Every structure is written in C-alpha cells, then in structure tokens.
Amino acid sequence: MFVNIIRVIKFAFQNFWRNFWLSIVTISIITLSFLSVNFFIFTNALVDTAMHAIEQRVNITVNFKTSAPEPSILALRDVVAKSEYVDNVEYISKQSAFERFRAKKEKEGNVIITESLDQFEENPLFASLLIKAKDIHYYPAITQLLNQSQYENIIEKTNLNDKSIVISKLNTLKERVKQVGLVINLFFGAIAVLIVYNTIRITIYTRKDEIGIMKLVGGSNWYIRAPLVLESVIYSFVAIVLTIVIIYPLLGVLQPYTSNYFDGQAFDILAYFSNNFFTIFGYQLLASVVLNMASSALAIGRYLKV
Amino acid sequence: MIRFENVTKIYPPNAPALKEIDINISQGEFVFIVGQSGAGKTTLAKMLTAEERPTKGRIIIGDWDITKIHRRDIPLLRRQIGVIFQDFKLLPKKTVFENVAFALEVCGAPMSRIKTVVPQVLKIVGLEEKNHRYPRQLSGGEQQRVAIARALVHRPKILIADEPTGDLDAITAKSIVDLLTKINEFGTTLLFVTHNRDIVNMLKKRVITVEGGAIVADKEGGKYIL
Numbered sequence: 001m002f003v004n005i006i007r008v009i010k011f012a013f014q015n016f017w018r019n020f021w022l023s024i025v026t027i028s029i030i031t032l033s034f035l036s037v038n039f040f041i042f043t044n045a046l047v048d049t050a051m052h053a054i055e056q057r058v059n060i061t062v063n064f065k066t067s068a069p070e071p072s073i074l075a076l077r078d079v080v081a082k083s084e085y086v087d088n089v090e091y092i093s094k095q096s097a098f099e100r101f102r103a104k105k106e107k108e109g110n111v112i113i114t115e116s117l118d119q120f121e122e123n124p125l126f127a128s129l130l131i132k133a134k135d136i137h138y139y140p141a142i143t144q145l146l147n148q149s150q151y152e153n154i155i156e157k158t159n160l161n162d163k164s165i166v167i168s169k170l171n172t173l174k175e176r177v178k179q180v181g182l183v184i185n186l187f188f189g190a191i192a193v194l195i196v197y198n199t200i201r202i203t204i205y206t207r208k209d210e211i212g213i214m215k216l217v218g219g220s221n222w223y224i225r226a227p228l229v230l231e232s233v234i235y236s237f238v239a240i241v242l243t244i245v246i247i248y249p250l251l252g253v254l255q256p257y258t259s260n261y262f263d264g265q266a267f268d269i270l271a272y273f274s275n276n277f278f279t280i281f282g283y284q285l286l287a288s289v290v291l292n293m294a295s296s297a298l299a300i301g302r303y304l305k306v
Numbered sequence: 307m308i309r310f311e312n313v314t315k316i317y318p319p320n321a322p323a324l325k326e327i328d329i330n331i332s333q334g335e336f337v338f339i340v341g342q343s344g345a346g347k348t349t350l351a352k353m354l355t356a357e358e359r360p361t362k363g364r365i366i367i368g369d370w371d372i373t374k375i376h377r378r379d380i381p382l383l384r385r386q387i388g389v390i391f392q393d394f395k396l397l398p399k400k401t402v403f404e405n406v407a408f409a410l411e412v413c414g415a416p417m418s419r420i421k422t423v424v425p426q427v428l429k430i431v432g433l434e435e436k437n438h439r440y441p442r443q444l445s446g447g448e449q450q451r452v453a454i455a456r457a458l459v460h461r462p463k464i465l466i467a468d469e470p471t472g473d474l475d476a477i478t479a480k481s482i483v484d485l486l487t488k489i490n491e492f493g494t495t496l497l498f499v500t501h502n503r504d505i506v507n508m509l510k511k512r513v514i515t516v517e518g519g520a521i522v523a524d525k526e527g528g529k530y531i532l
C-alpha cells in the first residue's frame with residue numbers, strides 16, 4: 001500500500017513537471033480565483049467593520065427639563081439600565097454638563113462663550129441620559145419605554161441619533177459587494193474548473209503511450225487514474241500557498257490604512273486574516289480540491305478509454 | 307486453454323472483421339496465425355486481452371469466460387497474457403531496466419520483487435548487460451527483446467506476438483523466433499501472428515490461416531498457403 005502511494009505521488013509529480021508551463025498556467029488561474037475570493041473576503045470585512053463602527057455611534061440622548069428633580073431622573077436611569085435592551089446608560093448631571101461644555105470651549109479657546117457662561121446665575125444646561133442599546137434593532141423598544149406618559153413631565157426631549165441613512169447605505173453596499181463578489185468568484189471558479197479539465201485532458205494526451213502500456217501490461221486502474229487526480233490536487237495546494245505568499249505582504253501594506261480609517265474602532269486586517277487563517281484558506285483549499293477532483297474525474301471519464 | 311466459440315466481431319457501425327470463428331488451443335501449444343493484411347488477425351488477438359469484445363460468441367481462457375468480463379477484472383486478465391507487437395511499444399525516456407520494471411510498478415509489485423524479476427527476464431532475453439541503455443541505443447531486435455522481457459514479468463501462461471518480426475531483417479527475425487520458441491518450450495502457450503512465409507514453413511507448427519475474417523485452414527505442421 002505504502003509503495004503504491006509513493007508511486008502514485010511520483011507519477012503525479014512527473015505529470016506536473018512534464019507539462020511544466022501548462023502546470024504554471026493552471027496554477028496561475030487557480031491562484032487568480034483564490035485572490036478574487038480573498039479580495040471579496042477583505043472587502044466584506046471592511047464593510048462589516050465600517051457598519052459596526054457606525055452602529056457604535058448610534059445612541060439615544062434624553063434631555064430633562066431643568067425643573068426635573070434629580071431623584072426622578074436617577075429613578076428613570078435605573079429603570080432604563082435594567083432593561084434587557086440596554087447595554088449601558090450614562091447620567092450627565094446639569095453640573096457635569098456645564099463643566100464639560102466649558103472645558104470643551106476653553107480647549108477651543110472660545111473666550112467669548114466661556115466668559116458669557118460665567119455671567120449666568122443659574123446653570124442653563126440640561127441634565128441628560130446617554131443610552132446605548134445592546135443591538136441596533138433595540139432602539140425603537142427603548143424609545144417606547146421613554147415615551148410612557150409617567151415621564152412626560154420630566155423629559156424635555158428624546159433624541160434618537162440613529163444614523164439610519166448611513167447604515168442603510170452601508171447595507172446596500174454590503175449587498176452589492178456580495179452580489180458582485182459572487183458573480184466574480186463564480187466566473188473565476190468556472191474558468192479554474194475548465195482549465196483543470198483541459199490540463200488533465202492534455203496530460204492524458206501527452207502520456208497516452210505510457211497509459212497505453214500501463215493498460216497493456218495489466219496496470220491497476222488506480223495507477224492510471226490516481227496520479228491524474230492527484231495532479232489536480234497538487235495544483236490547488238501550490239495555488240493556495242502562492243495566494244498566501246501574495247496576500248500577506250499586501251495586507252501588511254494595507255493594514256495601517258485600515259486601522260486608521262475607523263477611528264475608535266481598531267481594525268487590524270492582518271490580524272483578521274491571521275486569526276481566521278484556517279477557516280479562510282482551509283475552506284478555499286477544500287473547495288478547490290473538490291472542484292479539481294471533480295473536473296479531473298470528468299476528464300478521465302471522457303478521455304481515458306479502457 | 308484458449309477457446310473461441312462461434313465468435314463474430316463487427317466493428318461499429320458495420321465493419322465485420324471476424325465471422326463465426328471456432329478455435330481451440332491447448333496449453334503449451336505454439337500456433338501461427340497467418341493471413342493477409344486486414345484479414346482479422348489483430349482483432350483476434352485483441353479479443354483475448356479484452357481490448358475488443360466479441361459481437362457474438364464466447365471466448366474462454368482456462369476456465370474463465372472473458373466474453374463479458376467486468377472492466378475492473380481486465381487488469382487481472384492482462385497480467386496473465388503477455389503481448390508484443392511489431393512496433394515494440396517501449397517508452398523512449400526510460401532505460402531498458404525501467405521499461406521492464408514499469409510493468410511491475412504499475413501493477414503494485416513491491417520493490418524487492420522488481421529487483422529480482424527484472425534481471426531474471428532480462429537474462430532470459432539476453433540483455434542483462436544492456437539494462438542501462440535507452441531504447442534508441444538498441445537495435446530493432448534488441449528492442450523487441452526488451453518488449454519480450456516486459457511481457458514475461460508476470461510469468462504469463464499465454465504470449466501473443468502480433469507480427470513481432472515485421473520490422474526486422476531476416477537474421478534478427480530468426481533470433482527473435484528462436485527466443486520465442488525457447489519461451490514456448492518452457493511451457494508458455496504462444497500465439498504467433500505473422501505473414502512471414504519463411505518462418506512459418508521452417509518451424510512446422512500448427513498454422514491457422516485467416517482470410518476475410520474466417521478461418522480457411524487449421525493444420526498441424528502446416529505451411530504458409532496464401
């Protein structure tokens with residue numbers, strides 16, 4: 001058995017070297033389709049991160065009437081904080097709102113405003129709650145909670161800072177990326193299958209004397225077929241290695257841009273590919289191996305007469 | 307050993323090559339199959355190795371009815387039948403040794419068996435000194451000897467030689483015939499397809515004459531009569 005496997009591998013590599021340039025072309029095409037798949041994965045990850053970053057910025061601010069007593073506000077805060085929809089609530093008292101505002105203006109060097117602020121006898125700013133939901137879809141439910149009549153007399157204004165236009169645009173973009181990606185990947189996949197089919201056909205043709213002799217002397221079908229199938233599998237393996245060798249330097253170049261692009265949201269594209277290395281490349285290899293085995297089997301069935 | 311029962315072969319769509327052939331060959335026999343080009347001799351030989359299947363009739367080898375042999379059993383059949391041809395069918399990029407070894411390799415033989423069997427068969431054909439040469443470095447007769455060595459690696463019970471001397475001069479042809487005779491004397495049934503009158507007349511073996519796909523003569527100690 002062991003000697004059989006060694007021989008099949010030997011024959012497969014002989015096939016590989018004998019049509020060296022054809023092998024190179026075949027591998028290039030498969031590599032190209034891998035690259036297209038990975039470009040799609042890259043783009044998808046980028047759009048996902050952008051959406052996530054935007055979603056992070058969605059929140060509800062609740063401004064309270066200046067007359068609202070602080071204990072009622074804190075009571076409401078506790079109710080909200082207990083809601084299953086809410087990730088966190090931040091209470092900004094009148095005093096801290098004032099200080100923040102002042103500090104901000106001071107930093108900007110806006111002397112007129114800071115000076116005029118000092119003229120006020122009473123703090124003119126609202127106390128407020130800043131609410132973040134666990135998921136973007138929970139905001140309507142939280143709004144409903146706040147709109148209950150019992151809070152009418154303390155709440156001045158509820159403001160959902162929803163960014164829904166940006167998000168829906170990103171969603172459309174994501175769908176578009178998916179569609180275009182699918183079409184392009186299918187296109188490259190189909191070309192890869194065709195070229196593998198053709199390569200195996202040519203291998204059969206260039207080895208027809210040898211295959212004829214194998215049959216003549218009673219060679220096992222295994223020895224005739226397995227090297228051809230293995231040859232197609234070798235193409236996938238070489239192509240995936242090439243793809244990885246091409247992609248990583250590219251990711252290294254792009255990585256600073258992607259990590260700066262989303263402020264606050266650190267996105268490390270290199271880490272993304274590294275963390276999902278086996279999923280990303282493993283599935284691509286698996287898919288390619290299955291496709292190549294199928295197309296070489298097809299070519300064998302069609303061109304290898306017993 | 308070999309039995310053709312009422313065998314007819316029609317190549318599709320409608321090219322009859324053999325018509326209702328009956329042949330019985332015993333183990334260890336030496337049989338000439340003679341006839342003009344296109345008579346159907348090669349077709350006859352191909353049906354023994356299941357390269358072609360009879361349109362009608364039955365073919366039995368030993369007690370194995372190979373008429374409707376399953377595809378996966380064909381390699382087993384071919385390991386029991388050695389075949390040589392006019393054009394040798396050697397691989398030009400392999401040495402003498404590798405050409406012979408190849409036949410064992412592709413049947414899954416272990417290396418140890420290859421190392422013992424190949425020198426043995428090369429010795430039988432008298433080429434043990436030239437096992438590192440490539441086919442192009444050999445004469446026609448020597449190339450045919452390599453092919454014979456390859457045909458012998460599985461110790462076949464039957465050897466089919468389809469015009470093995472067609473490309474060789476008379477003296478070389480004679481030496482090949484001598485070699486085949488020797489192999490036959492060791493017990494291998496030999497089917498010798500030829501249209502070389504001198505060889506047939508010299509050996510005085512059984513001669514089956516084929517004409518237009520039919521057997522017109524089958525004589526022990528026969529002569530080339532066409």
Ligand SMILES: Nc1ncnc2c1ncn2[C@@H]1O[C@H](COP(=O)(O)OP(=O)(O)O)[C@@H](O)[C@H]1O
Binds near residue numbers: 341
């Ligand atoms: N594969 C084939 N398809 C169709 N006709 C064939 C084929 N092989 C041989 N024939 C025909 O069958 C007849 C016998 O051929 P063959 O057995 O090769 O004769 P021989 O070996 O005696 O010269 C010839 O008429 C030949 O043209």
Ligand SMILES: [Mg+2]
Binds near residue numbers: 347348349468
């Ligand atoms: Mg012929």
